[in-house]
Amino acid sequence: MLSKQPSCNLDCEPASELQIIFQRCEGAYSENTLRGYRSDLMQFQAWCEERELEWLPAAPLSIANFIDEQIKVKAIATIKHRVDAIKFAHRMADLPSPTDNSAVYLALRRARRAKSGRPAQALGLTSELLRKMVAACPDSLSGRRDAALISAGYDSLCRSSELAAMRAEHLSDNCSRIHIPHSKADPFGAGRMAYLSAATTEHVLGWLDASEITEGPLFRGLHTRQLSGQPLNTSSIRRLIKGAAKRAELDAGAVQSLSGHSMRVGAAQDMMVAGIDTLGIMQAGGWKTYSVLARYVENASSEKMHQRRWKRLDAIQQEQMSLSS
Numbered sequence: 001m002l003s004k005q006p007s008c009n010l011d012c013e014p015a016s017e018l019q020i021i022f023q024r025c026e027g028a029y030s031e032n033t034l035r036g037y038r039s040d041l042m043q044f045q046a047w048c049e050e051r052e053l054e055w056l057p058a059a060p061l062s063i064a065n066f067i068d069e070q071i072k073v074k075a076i077a078t079i080k081h082r083v084d085a086i087k088f089a090h091r092m093a094d095l096p097s098p099t100d101n102s103a104v105y106l107a108l109r110r111a112r113r114a115k116s117g118r119p120a121q122a123l124g125l126t127s128e129l130l131r132k133m134v135a136a137c138p139d140s141l142s143g144r145r146d147a148a149l150i151s152a153g154y155d156s157l158c159r160s161s162e163l164a165a166m167r168a169e170h171l172s173d174n175c176s177r178i179h180i181p182h183s184k185a186d187p188f189g190a191g192r193m194a195y196l197s198a199a200t201t202e203h204v205l206g207w208l209d210a211s212e213i214t215e216g217p218l219f220r221g222l223h224t225r226q227l228s229g230q231p232l233n234t235s236s237i238r239r240l241i242k243g244a245a246k247r248a249e250l251d252a253g254a255v256q257s258l259s260g261h262s263m264r265v266g267a268a269q270d271m272m273v274a275g276i277d278t279l280g281i282m283q284a285g286g287w288k289t290y291s292v293l294a295r296y297v298e299n300a301s302s303e304k305m306h307q308r309r310w311k312r313l314d315a316i317q318q319e320q321m322s323l324s325s
């Protein structure tokens with residue numbers, strides 16, 4: 001149990017317990033994962049303190065009541081993340097998980113039924129939108145960066161966090177490939193290689209030439225037109241994408257629906273419509289399970305898929321007629 005650690009005893013305050021948990025986990029989890037767990041646990045801790053309840057160990061009924069209250073103001077995905085964080089804290093404290101209790105299970109089912117609607121998916125930044133947005137990027141330092149980032153994000157099917165972590169050293173000599181060392185689904189850093197199109201390679205080379213970047217973060221912020229030494233964060237990447245969409249004069253609804261995930265979604269949809277097999281798409285985007293990929297591609301254009309189907313069937317029919325004659 002956590003209380004057996006030398007730096008803590010049974011009289012530890014909750015804040016000290018949190019600190020010990022995250023100190024122990026440094027290096028074992030990504031910073032983003034630990035940041036999310038910390039935020040969720042602080043929410044649960046504060047909720048328990050207001051009601052004079054123990055948070056570690058937590059009673060199953062306390063967690064169930066927490067879920068019932070949270071679902072009134074939070075999305076089901078947020079609730080599930082917070083329950084996962086509570087389970088994580090108990091595991092790190094070598095305590096039995098109260099989240100396996102039937103009271104918690106039933107509370108989660110109530111939450112899912114209360115908000116049965118599926119979360120809105122980011123608009124896919126497909127090749128059609130990509131061309132418009134890149135063409136609208138000005139021939140300036142920021143414009144070259146934006147064109148390179150959007151193009152690389154589409155080709156590599158990277159999440160915004162992965163784009164933020166890209167470094168110049170990850171590029172091949174001719175900038176036709178880039179190594180993605182870590183991802184959300186690859187916590188142990190097996191990595192994957194992403195291939196860049198000729199057009200994207202040109203945009204990346206243009207950005208490197210204009211910025212004179214040879215090492216360090218690949219996509220950086222600008223302050224008064226001066227290059228920063230720090231990488232763009234995910235919120236900056238989201239704003240950059242929306243800014244490019246506005247310059248391309250996309251409608252307000254499309255601009256609102258675009259996010260830092262849009263390039264990954266759009267590229268996966270385009271690959272499915274183009275007839276790429278599922279395994280190929282999963283390898284290209286680093287997906288581990290088909291169910292997750294299916295969520296991305298379900299909104300791909302049905303019309304385009306049917307057009308491709310009819311074209312293929314017509315070709316087969318023509319070939320059969322040619323053979324029979």
